[in-house]
Amino acid sequence: MENKLNYIKDLEGKIALVTGGTKGIGRAIAERLSEAGANVIVTARNTPEDAHPEHHFIAADVTKPADVAKLIEEIDAKLGGVDILIDNLGGLTTPGGGFSALTDEHWESELQLNLLSTIRLDKALLPKMIEKKSGVIIHISSVAGLQPLWNLNLAYAVAKSALNTYSKALASELAPQGIRVLTVSPGATKTPPMEKFIEDFAANLGVGVEEAMTQLMSATGGIPMGRMAEPEEVAELIAFLVSERAKYLTGSNYHINGGSLPVV
Numbered sequence: 216m217e218n219k220l221n222y223i224k225d226l227e228g229k230i231a232l233v234t235g236g237t238k239g240i241g242r243a244i245a246e247r248l249s250e251a252g253a254n255v256i257v258t259a260r261n262t263p264e265d266a267h268p269e270h271h272f273i274a275a276d277v278t279k280p281a282d283v284a285k286l287i288e289e290i291d292a293k294l295g296g297v298d299i300l301i302d303n304l305g306g307l308t309t310p311g312g313g314f315s316a317l318t319d320e321h322w323e324s325e326l327q328l329n330l331l332s333t334i335r336l337d338k339a340l341l342p343k344m345i346e347k348k349s350g351v352i353i354h355i356s357s358v359a360g361l362q363p364l365w366n367l368n369l370a371y372a373v374a375k376s377a378l379n380t381y382s383k384a385l386a387s388e389l390a391p392q393g394i395r396v397l398t399v400s401p402g403a404t405k406t407p408p409m410e411k412f413i414e415d416f417a418a419n420l421g422v423g424v425e426e427a428m429t430q431l432m433s434a435t436g437g438i439p440m441g442r443m444a445e446p447e448e449v450a451e452l453i454a455f456l457v458s459e460r461a462k463y464l465t466g467s468n469y470h471i472n473g474g475s476l477p478v479v
């Protein structure tokens with residue numbers, strides 16, 4: 216995104232872990248936290264071809280407990296824990312078509328990717344944060360967790376909704392220990408999987424991408440701002456939430472969706 220803001224280096228000395236930090240929203244978050252001076256670790260399954268020179272990359276499939284154990288071991292050995300955890304991993308990987316299109320395996324995989332892997336990673340990293348009596352955890356949820364579309368994203372929406380509830384409860388438990396826990400729920404954001412989702416949706420409907428986008432927007436009540444978010448816009452909100460400027464914020468779910476959620 217052009218017209219970069221004049222970043223404040225207010226995360227110097229902080230260590231941040233961003234899951235799924237090599238592409239899309241995760242990459243934008245990792246870059247933004249680096250701009251603010253944080254020492255950033257990113258994790259994903261595949262080593263990126265265009266790795267950020269300042270990011271410390273650790274390969275891990277965060278849905279696999281053994282990979283999470285190795286990830287924590289490496290972080291502890293090299294960096295001694297993290298101050299900021301961005302649980303960004305997630306995505307819509309199951310078919311549309313409502314309840315009858317979803318198998319047990321679909322439900323299990325969607326819950327692993329969007330809920331259980333996050334719970335497992337938090338549990339592994341929290342003891343050190345509790346010891347230090349400080350830390351910030353951000354859970355990347357979705358507008359779908361508040362506004363499920365039965366024919367498009369049922370299992371994904373249910374998993375994100377459960378993530379919202381878990382996040383709220385964890386925030387209440389950890390506030391007395393000096394740890395803040397927040398949720399960020401983006402609406403449609405311009406990333407490769409979102410663009411592919413719209414292309415597939417267009418192919419299913421037998422219409423062009425523009426028309427599919429219009430239909431998708433109207434199915435969700437429309438986006439008053441008339442466009443998707445840029446990943447950098449989501450990252451900007453997160454840079455604020457993890458900073459000391461947001462030190463009284465915990466347990467809230469921040470919606471960033473160009474006005475699309477049609478509720479108060």
Ligand SMILES: NC(=O)c1ccc[n+]([C@@H]2O[C@H](COP(=O)([O-])OP(=O)(O)OC[C@H]3O[C@@H](n4cnc5c(N)ncnc54)[C@H](OP(=O)(O)O)[C@@H]3O)[C@@H](O)[C@H]2O)c1
Binds near residue numbers: 237258275276401404
């Ligand atoms: N894009 C949207 O419109 C939108 C809207 C609302 C919410 N969200 C949420 O925002 C988050 C990021 O979405 P995105 O669209 O930016 O995704 P993305 O562009 O597909 O990026 C996903 C990242 O996660 C990594 N990843 C995938 N599976 C993994 C696994 N099992 N273990 C470790 N890393 C893994 C990917 O790298 P590898 O493939 O190399 O592993 C990549 O770095 C998700 O939680 C999503 O639900 C997105």
